[in-house]
Amino acid sequence: MSQTDAAAMEMHSATGLPNRKVLMWAFIGSECMLFGSLIIVYMVYRGKSLVGPYPSDLLNIPFITVTTFVLLMSSLMMVLALSAVQRGDMKWGKIWLFMTALLGMVFLGGQVYEFSHFVHEGLTLKTNLFGGSFFLLTGTHGAHVAVGVLWLLSLVFMAQRGKLTQANAETVEIAGLYWHFVDVVWIVLFTLIYLLV
Amino acid sequence: MTQTHQHADHAHPSNRTYILVAAILGVITAVEVGVFYLEALEPVLVPILLVLSAAKFTMVVGFFMHLKFDSKLYRVLFVGPLIVAIAVMMAMFLLYGVFRA
Numbered sequence: 001m002s003q004t005d006a007a008a009m010e011m012h013s014a015t016g017l018p019n020r021k022v023l024m025w026a027f028i029g030s031e032c033m034l035f036g037s038l039i040i041v042y043m044v045y046r047g048k049s050l051v052g053p054y055p056s057d058l059l060n061i062p063f064i065t066v067t068t069f070v071l072l073m074s075s076l077m078m079v080l081a082l083s084a085v086q087r088g089d090m091k092w093g094k095i096w097l098f099m100t101a102l103l104g105m106v107f108l109g110g111q112v113y114e115f116s117h118f119v120h121e122g123l124t125l126k127t128n129l130f131g132g133s134f135f136l137l138t139g140t141h142g143a144h145v146a147v148g149v150l151w152l153l154s155l156v157f158m159a160q161r162g163k164l165t166q167a168n169a170e171t172v173e174i175a176g177l178y179w180h181f182v183d184v185v186w187i188v189l190f191t192l193i194y195l196l197v
Numbered sequence: 198m199t200q201t202h203q204h205a206d207h208a209h210p211s212n213r214t215y216i217l218v219a220a221i222l223g224v225i226t227a228v229e230v231g232v233f234y235l236e237a238l239e240p241v242l243v244p245i246l247l248v249l250s251a252a253k254f255t256m257v258v259g260f261f262m263h264l265k266f267d268s269k270l271y272r273v274l275f276v277g278p279l280i281v282a283i284a285v286m287m288a289m290f291l292l293y294g295v296f297r298a
Binding site: 015017021022025026028029030032033035036037039040043044046061062065068069072073075076078079080083086176177180181183184187188190191195196 | 209212215216218219222223226229230233242243246247249250253254257258260261262268270271274275277278279281282283285286289290293295
């Protein structure tokens with residue numbers, strides 16, 4: 001048995017599925033619970049703030065629609081990156097991975113702008129129930145995006161050094177699962193926070 | 198082992214499918230925002246937005262995360278906790294009267 005075969009056997013469980021991918025799906029399942037609890041907090045406190053500013057005073061729908069679109073397109077870049085790596089096209093794999101990270105950074109830039117605008121308008125974590133629950137929920141999501149961006153950039157760095165190849169496509173797929181989940185969470189938050197004001 | 202893995206994880210969609218899915222996601226987002234600004238649809242705004250959001254959610258999970266094509270075990274690992282999370286959310290929303298006007 002070659003070293004590669006031995007490594008392949010170690011990486012797969014008795015189910016015949018890759019251990020790391022099973023673990024990532026289990027992690028994503030637990031993340032559903034985490035974001036579910038934060039959404040409960042936001043929705044229960046919705047409309048119960050005694051002092052302003054209120055959501056209708058601050059939320060900028062056109063602006064957030066653009067950043068939402070950016071995050072959706074980053075998911076497209078991610079699947080294109082995985083597809084390229086799976087067929088051994090590392091040049092385009094690197095480009096799409098970098099583009100995904102770049103769009104993630106654009107989304108984060110939009111969130112930083114939104115947060116600083118809200119603080120300037122007098123909304124902080126302590127101002128009212130809206131401020132506390134909004135910053136907690138969107139801040140937790142933003143932290144996930146930031147982790148995803150760092151993860152993607154590390155993959156770009158690995159690919160640049162030749163340490164990410166077609167044989168490691170599963171590594172990209174697992175990062176992709178995380179990234180798409182972050183996108184899926186935002187799909188829900190966009191509707192609940194911004195459209196159901 | 199690798200053969201078993203290939204049986205469990207079926208072939209993923211083509212780039213063309215991915216681009217088509219992304220285009221549909223973009224269109225649904227535009228429709229969501231359009232619906233938000235239409236005063237005539239205000240009485241049915243909540244169900245429309247929830248259905249559109251669920252459609253986007255399903256498309257990303259099904260196509261981009263390959264849940265439609267991969268092993269059923271992944272579906273169990275994701276959908277199980279998701280159902281629990283949604284059930285707890287619904288219970289808390291009813292308890293705290295989130296749906297009351």
